[in-house]
Amino acid sequence: MEFVCSERMMSLKPSTIREMLKYTSDPTVISLAGGNPSADLFPAKEIEAAATEVLKNNAAVALQYGLTEGYPPLVKQIRERMKNKYGIDTPGDEILIVHGGQQVIDLVTKCLVNEGDTVISENPSFIGALNTFRSFKANIVGIPMDYEGMRIDMLEKALKTEKNVKLIYTIPTFQNPMGVTMSEERRRRLYELAVQYNVPIIEDSPYFELSYSGAPVITPMKAMDRTGHIIYAGSFSKVISPGIRIGYAIAPADLISKMTVAKQGVDVCTNQLMMVTISKYLERFDLDEHIRDCCEVYTKKRDYMIECIDKYFDKRVTHTTPGGGLFIWCDLPEGYSGTDLWRYALNKKVACVPGATFDVKSDPSNRGFRLNFSLPSLKEIDEGCRILGECINEFLK
Amino acid sequence: MEFVCSERMMSLKPSTIREMLKYTSDPTVISLAGGNPSADLFPAKEIEAAATEVLKNNAAVALQYGLTEGYPPLVKQIRERMKNKYGIDTPGDEILIVHGGQQVIDLVTKCLVNEGDTVISENPSFIGALNTFRSFKANIVGIPMDYEGMRIDMLEKALKTEKNVKLIYTIPTFQNPMGVTMSEERRRRLYELAVQYNVPIIEDSPYFELSYSGAPVITPMKAMDRTGHIIYAGSFSKVISPGIRIGYAIAPADLISKMTVAKQGVDVCTNQLMMVTISKYLERFDLDEHIRDCCEVYTKKRDYMIECIDKYFDKRVTHTTPGGGLFIWCDLPEGYSGTDLWRYALNKKVACVPGATFDVKSDPSNRGFRLNFSLPSLKEIDEGCRILGECINEFLK
Numbered sequence: 001m002e003f004v005c006s007e008r009m010m011s012l013k014p015s016t017i018r019e020m021l022k023y024t025s026d027p028t029v030i031s032l033a034g035g036n037p038s039a040d041l042f043p044a045k046e047i048e049a050a051a052t053e054v055l056k057n058n059a060a061v062a063l064q065y066g067l068t069e070g071y072p073p074l075v076k077q078i079r080e081r082m083k084n085k086y087g088i089d090t091p092g093d094e095i096l097i098v099h100g101g102q103q104v105i106d107l108v109t110k111c112l113v114n115e116g117d118t119v120i121s122e123n124p125s126f127i128g129a130l131n132t133f134r135s136f137k138a139n140i141v142g143i144p145m146d147y148e149g150m151r152i153d154m155l156e157k158a159l160k161t162e163k164n165v166k167l168i169y170t171i172p173t174f175q176n177p178m179g180v181t182m183s184e185e186r187r188r189r190l191y192e193l194a195v196q197y198n199v200p201i202i203e204d205s206p207y208f209e210l211s212y213s214g215a216p217v218i219t220p221m222k223a224m225d226r227t228g229h230i231i232y233a234g235s236f237s238k239v240i241s242p243g244i245r246i247g248y249a250i251a252p253a254d255l256i257s258k259m260t261v262a263k264q265g266v267d268v269c270t271n272q273l274m275m276v277t278i279s280k281y282l283e284r285f286d287l288d289e290h291i292r293d294c295c296e297v298y299t300k301k302r303d304y305m306i307e308c309i310d311k312y313f314d315k316r317v318t319h320t321t322p323g324g325g326l327f328i329w330c331d332l333p334e335g336y337s338g339t340d341l342w343r344y345a346l347n348k349k350v351a352c353v354p355g356a357t358f359d360v361k362s363d364p365s366n367r368g369f370r371l372n373f374s375l376p377s378l379k380e381i382d383e384g385c386r387i388l389g390e391c392i393n394e395f396l397k
Numbered sequence: 398m399e400f401v402c403s404e405r406m407m408s409l410k411p412s413t414i415r416e417m418l419k420y421t422s423d424p425t426v427i428s429l430a431g432g433n434p435s436a437d438l439f440p441a442k443e444i445e446a447a448a449t450e451v452l453k454n455n456a457a458v459a460l461q462y463g464l465t466e467g468y469p470p471l472v473k474q475i476r477e478r479m480k481n482k483y484g485i486d487t488p489g490d491e492i493l494i495v496h497g498g499q500q501v502i503d504l505v506t507k508c509l510v511n512e513g514d515t516v517i518s519e520n521p522s523f524i525g526a527l528n529t530f531r532s533f534k535a536n537i538v539g540i541p542m543d544y545e546g547m548r549i550d551m552l553e554k555a556l557k558t559e560k561n562v563k564l565i566y567t568i569p570t571f572q573n574p575m576g577v578t579m580s581e582e583r584r585r586r587l588y589e590l591a592v593q594y595n596v597p598i599i600e601d602s603p604y605f606e607l608s609y610s611g612a613p614v615i616t617p618m619k620a621m622d623r624t625g626h627i628i629y630a631g632s633f634s635k636v637i638s639p640g641i642r643i644g645y646a647i648a649p650a651d652l653i654s655k656m657t658v659a660k661q662g663v664d665v666c667t668n669q670l671m672m673v674t675i676s677k678y679l680e681r682f683d684l685d686e687h688i689r690d691c692c693e694v695y696t697k698k699r700d701y702m703i704e705c706i707d708k709y710f711d712k713r714v715t716h717t718t719p720g721g722g723l724f725i726w727c728d729l730p731e732g733y734s735g736t737d738l739w740r741y742a743l744n745k746k747v748a749c750v751p752g753a754t755f756d757v758k759s760d761p762s763n764r765g766f767r768l769n770f771s772l773p774s775l776k777e778i779d780e781g782c783r784i785l786g787e788c789i790n791e792f793l794k
Contacts, residue, residue, distance in 0.1 A: 001597060001625040003652045006511050012658055036462055044456030047670075051448045059441030063638035065433055099496055099664040106663045110532065114403050115512065132662040135507065200398060228398040241460035243669035255400045261409055265529040266503045267496040271668050272640035273444075 008115070008137045030384040033351040034375040035176065035326060041294045042241045043285065050280035051273075058276060066272035068260045070097025070248070074279040078234070078248055081282075087223040088232070093253040096260055097270050101206050101235035101247040105132045105169070107259040107266070108202055108231055108249070113138050113166045120158055120199075121169040122150045124358030124368065126176045129169055129204065138166075142360030147320055149175065149182030152189045159197045168194060168201045173208035173218050174325025177358045177370040181323055187221050194229045200255075206235040206247075207325035209291050212299040215323030228252040236278065238326070239291050244274050295324075298374055302328070305373040305381050312389030314396050326374040329355075331367045333396065338369040341395055350387045405512070405534045427781040430748040431772040432573065432723060438691045439638045440682065447677035448670075455673060463669035465657050467494025467645070471676040475631070475645055478679075484620040485629070490650040493657055494667050498603050498632035498644040502529045502566070504656040504663070505599055505628055505646070510535050510563045517555055517596075518566040519547045521755030521765065523573045526566055526601065535563075539757030544717055546572065546579030549586045556594045565591060565598045570605035570615050571722025574755045574767040578720055584618050591626045597652075603632040603644075604722035606688050609696040612720030625649040633675065635723070636688050641671050692721075695771055699725070702770040702778050709786025711793055723771040726752075728764045730793065735766040738792055747784045 054062050069075065075095050082088040098104055105128070113119060115137035121130065123142025133140050141162055143154045150170060159165060170190065172182040182190070194201045203221045211218060222232040232250040240246075249259060263269070281287075305328060309319050316333040332338060342354035355368025373381060451459050466472065472492050479485040495501055502525070510516060512534035518527065520539025530537050538559055540552045547567060556562060567587065569579040579587070591598045600618045608615060619629040629647040637643075646656060660666070678684075702725060706716050713730040729735060739751035752765025770778060 001592075001595065001649065003509060003597070003649070003655070005655055006507065006509055008511070009508050009655060009659060012662070039457035039461055042456055042460040044452050044460060047460070048449060048452035048456075051452065052445060055441050055445035055448065059439055059444075060436035063439040063441060063444070063640040064436055065634075065639045099668070102662070103664045110403065111406050112400060112403055114405070128662065128665065131658075135659060135662045195398075198398065200400070237462075241670070242462045242665075243460040243673075245664065245666075245668040252398065252400070258400070258402060258406060261528075262406060262532060265409070265499070265525065265532045266663065267500045267642065268525065268639075269642075271496070271642040271671060273638070274668060274671065276640075 008135055011134045012131055029346070029349045029351050030376065030380050030387070031351045032371045032376060032381070032384045032388070033353050034372045036242065036375050037238050037294070037326070038297065038374050041297060043281070043290055046281055046285045047241070047277065050284060051277045054273070054276050054280050062273045062276040064272060066269045066275060068264050068269045069093070070095065070270060071272060071275035071279055074275050074282075077279060077282045082250065086219050088220060088250060090250055094250055094256055096249045096256045096263070097275060098247050098249060098263065099245045099267065099270055100237055100242070101204060101233045102128050102132070104231070104233035104247060104249040105129050105202060105204065107262050109133060109136045109138065109167070110262050111255065111258045112200065117164045117166045118162045119167045119169060120155065120162070120165055121360060122171065122175065123360045124177055124355055124366070125169065125360070126171060126204065127357055130360060140360050145175070145178055145180065147180050149180055149186050150190065152186045152193070155190065156193055159193055159199065165197070165199050168199055169204065170201060171204045172221055173205055174210065174322050176207070176325070177327055177353065177355070178329040179320045179322030179325055179327045180329070181218065187224070191221060191224055191229070195227050201230045202233060203230050204233045206238050209239050210295060210298060210326070211324040212295055212302055222250060231255065239287065239294065240278070240281070244278060245271060246274055246278055301373040301378065301381065304378050305371065305385065308382050308385035312385045314389070314392050316396065317392060326372055328371045328373065330369055330371065332392070334367070336367060336395065337365050338367055339364045341391060342369060344395060345388055345391045348387050348391055350384050350391070352388065405532055408531045409528055426743070426746045426748050427773065427777050427784070428748045429768045429773060429778070429781045429785070430750045431769045433639065433772050434635050434691070434723070435694065435771050438694060440678070440687055443678055443682045444638070444674065447681060448674045451670070451673050451677050459670045459673040461669060463666045463672060465661050465666045466490070467492065467667060468669060468672035468676055471672050471679070474676060474679045479647065483616050485617065485647060487647055491647055491653055493646045493653050493660070494672060495644050495646060495660065496642045496664065496667055497634055497639070498601060498630045499525050499529070501628070501630035501644060501646040502526050502599060502601065504659050505564070506530060506533045506535065507659050508652065508655045509597070514561045514563045515559045516564045516566060517552065517559070517562055518757060519568065519572065520757045521574050521752055521763070522566065522757070523568060523601065524754055527757060530566070537757050542572070542575055542577065544577050546577055546583050547587065549583045549590070552587065553590055556590055556596065562594070562596050565596055566601065567598060568601045569618055570602055571607065571719050573604070573722070574724055574750065574752070575726040576717045576719030576722055576724045577726070578615065584621070588618060588621055588626065592624050597626050597628055599628050599630060601630045603635050606636050607692060607695060607723070608721040609692055609699055619647060628652065636684065636691065637675070637678070641675060642668065643671055643675055698770040698775065698778065701775050702768065702782065705779050705782035709782045711786070711789050713793065714789060723769055725768045725770065727766055727768065729789070731764070733764055733792065734762050735764055736761045738788060739766060741792060742785055742788045745784050745788055747781050747788070749785065
């Protein structure tokens with residue numbers, strides 16, 4: 001039988017990055033293309049201890065179906081952590097535990113966006129989110145980024161002219177792919193505009209706790225929300241492990257309850273064994289200490305990659321200097337395409353991600369490319385940047 | 398802020414069952430309403446051994462992002478098991494591992510059904526699937542069930558008259574909620590009609606391996622598929638544990654690849670730690686032996702519940718005698734509503750599920766109610782059926 005694809009899926013290409021990762025599993029390729037945390041930092045022993053304790057003493061709960069809302073003790077731990085550490089107050093049913101931060105984006109879009117409605121996104125932005133919006137046949141309007149985050153003046157124009165805007169999507173802190181952090185002033189303006197035009201914001205924030213030396217302490221935008229306009233997408237993927245697939249939404253109870261109904265039809269409930277295990281992990285171990293250890297390692301890697309870029313890349317190539325997260329973004333000079341460089345570098349056995357991948361219109365002339373510093377070793381960072389630098393030199397000749 | 402719900406979510410009510418389960422967590426209520434396997438049967442020790450081994454020796458893989466298609470060794474184990482035991486041959490990329498069988502239904506609908514398209518379903522049917530179809534704004538056409546399964550004559554009529562039919566949804570073996578198994582003759586006819594009208598079938602089969610003494614050995618319909626019309630939704634929820642949230646789709650590679658792209662936008666990939674752990678479990682332990690142990694316990698419970706029904710219920714109440722699975726379905730005489738009985742019984746501290754819950758049109762006059770025998774103890778089965786029998790007596794007076 002030949003299957004006829006639904007209209008909503010027609011505009012959707014496989015995530016280039018995930019497809020590319022299949023090819024770059026070639027061990028002779030130095031990959032600066034990933035988006036993964038470093039496997040050396042996973043708290044494997046601690047998760048093992050937590051899982052063992054749970055399966056010995058609480059298996060009847062941990063192996064059964066759970067509440068769609070999430071395992072109540074874990075909901076409580078998230079609530080207390082977000083309140084005590086970041087001033088996000090959620091006294092009622094304002095948390096939903098999901099299979100990773102991506103699922104927050106999926107469920108929110110499902111609940112709020114009709115086919116043809118508009119979603120405003122930073123441009124470039126996280127390909128996974130863009131694909132989710134496409135899969136609901138949303139009209140995506142991209143707002144250019146600069147090195148201070150989303151161009152709020154352009155956002156205001158879009159809000160004035162676009163019809164049926166149902167969501168504004170932002171990664172305000174250590175953005176993927178650019179690594180930039182939205183300034184305080186722009187955050188305030190973004191929130192004011194959301195309230196003024198009555199459009200909810202998805203604040204996608206998987207990286208904000210990976211904040212490196214020199215960066216100011218950053219609080220999620222959700223902490224300034226007094227009107228319920230900010231939907232916070234949180235994740236343990238980058239600070240504990242992505243393989244556990246645990247994320248959470250923080251939003252007004254009304255929306256959380258709709259998302260819960262939607263989730264029942266998507267996958268019934270989040271992995272209960274994993275929720276109970278992570279709850280036990282948080283009870284027994286100090287997550288903040290673990291995050292500090294991660295930040296120490298990543299600070300070194302970021303600093304080293306910046307050093308290598310400055311050493312090996314042509315000076316006409318600009319780059320961001322992220323205060324945290326996993327990524328550095330580079331821009332080739334006017335007239336050069338990141339896609340062309342990417343293809344060229346892949347032949348020389350170095351992988352990056354071309355900017356077009358993150359572009360709302362997938363524009364192949366995008367001048368950018370994304371580099372990841374969390375996954376490669378210092379040696380790979382040096383070697384990868386050196387080869388990439390050579391490619392750029394030949395390329396800009 | 399007040400959120401305006403998307404059109405697709407408007408027709409969607411919270412799963413009555415999952416909502417009811419919240420109330421029946423009252424320990425003084427005897428619940429025959431669940432759909433869960435018995436926690437006593439979970440292979441907790443074995444899963445603990447598998448998880449420990451994985452976290453000691455393979456944490457860098459198990460805690461990292463995985464391929465969206467699923468963890469390759471687990472895909473291979475599923476492939477070999479389905480081929481060697483049930484004659485389902487999947488030489489190519491025909492398997493996708495997901496967060497439970499429910500996600501197969503969600504991804505297939507997302508990939509194949511446009512808003513307004515028709516999905517044909519058995520009526521009554523699994524509420525979770527009906528809600529998924531509703532969440533994509535599908536037009537659901539219910540085909541009545543009798544005690545031999547879907548009325549194929551009525552299906553044929555519907556296929557002749559309905560427009561834009563994109564899916565036929567069936568649970569052919571030990572159906573939820575009725576516990577009936579579609580006869581061989583009807584299965585053949587169903588498949589022929591799917592091919593003739595070129596409409597794919599979702600064969601949802603979470604229960605078929607829970608086959609009890611006296612029942613003939615049943616093979617999934619997928620084994621007869623020579624044309625790629627059958628999409629098989631498999632699950633480890635009922636034979637290992639629902640808390641692990643591992644299910645799988647078996648379908649032509651073309652559709653699996655579309656579903657993989659859709660899944661990237663929903664939750665990136667299935668829980669990698671769980672996939673690696675279950676792969677280890679299947680390698681170290683004998684799942685078939687475990688299933689035989691489960692069937693032994695469930696055979697006793699089913700037999701006992703049938704005994705209790707025959708002993709306590711008015712003879713005008715008919716019931717199914719399932720060869721396996723978790724459920725028995727009863728019908729009140731003409732003119733009586735299962736919803737009324739359910740409400741009445743709840744006051745007497747016994748919970749069942751009213752037939753209307755599973756009805757495509759949620760018709761409150763539905764005469765049926767569903768009983769579960771896997772979760773309650775023998776004592777609770779006796780006591781629950783006794784009280785329910787009294788309710789029926791008062792009710793039919």
